[in-house]
Amino acid sequence: MIGFLLKELEKAPNPVFRKRELLAVSPEDFEDLKCRKILTYCRPPEDDMEGVRWPRCQHGCTLTVQRLGELYEAFCLNHPEEDAILVGEDDLNRWCFSIDALLKEIIQANGIQGGQKKIAPPARILATRSTEATGSASFSSRE
Numbered sequence: 320m321i322g323f324l325l326k327e328l329e330k331a332p333n334p335v336f337r338k339r340e341l342l343a344v345s346p347e348d349f350e351d352l353k354c355r356k357i358l359t360y361c362r363p364p365e366d367d368m369e370g371v372r373w374p375r376c377q378h379g380c381t382l383t384v385q386r387l388g389e390l391y392e393a394f395c396l397n398h399p400e401e402d403a404i405l406v407g408e409d410d411l412n413r414w415c416f417s418i419d420a421l422l423k424e425i426i427q428a429n430g431i432q433g434g435q436k437k438i439a440p441p442a443r444i445l446a447t448r449s450t451e452a453t454g455s456a457s458f459s460s461r462e
C-alpha cells in the first residue's frame with residue numbers, strides 16, 4: 320500500500336483516494352494506515368462541487384457529483400445529454416494520504432530525533448542526529 324501511495328504522490332502533491340481503490344490494494348493495510356492516521360477521511364465543504372475520477376463520462380470526462388439521499392449522482396458538466404451514474408460514498412475521493420504522518424513514523428521507527436524541516440520543497444530534512452564520529456548526520460526525503 321505504501322508503494323501505491325508514494326507512486327500516486329509522485330503524480331500529484333496532495334492525492335485523494337477512493338475507499339474502493341484503497342481496499343482493492345489491501346483491506347488490511349487500509350485499516351492499519353487509517354488507525355495510524357496516515358490515511359485520513361477528508362470531506363469537502365457541503366456546498367463545494369465535488370468530482371470523481373471514476374467512473375467517467377462516455378467521452379472520457381471526469382464527473383461531478385451531487386448528493387441524492389444515501390447515494391450520489393455523477394454527471395458530466397460538458398455532456399448534459401449523457402445519463403447520470405449513481406455512485407456510493409466508497410467511489411468518492413475522500414481519503415487523504417498524510418506524508419507527514421508517514422515520515423513521523425519513519426523517524427520514530429529509526430530512533431532519530433529532530434523536527435522535520437522543509438527545505439527547497441518538495442525536499443525536506445527528516446531529522447538530524449549528532450554522532451561522535453561525524454558531528455551530525457541528516458536524513459532527507461523528497462515528498
Ligand SMILES: [Zn+2]
Nearest residue numbers: 376380395398
Ligand atoms: Zn463528458
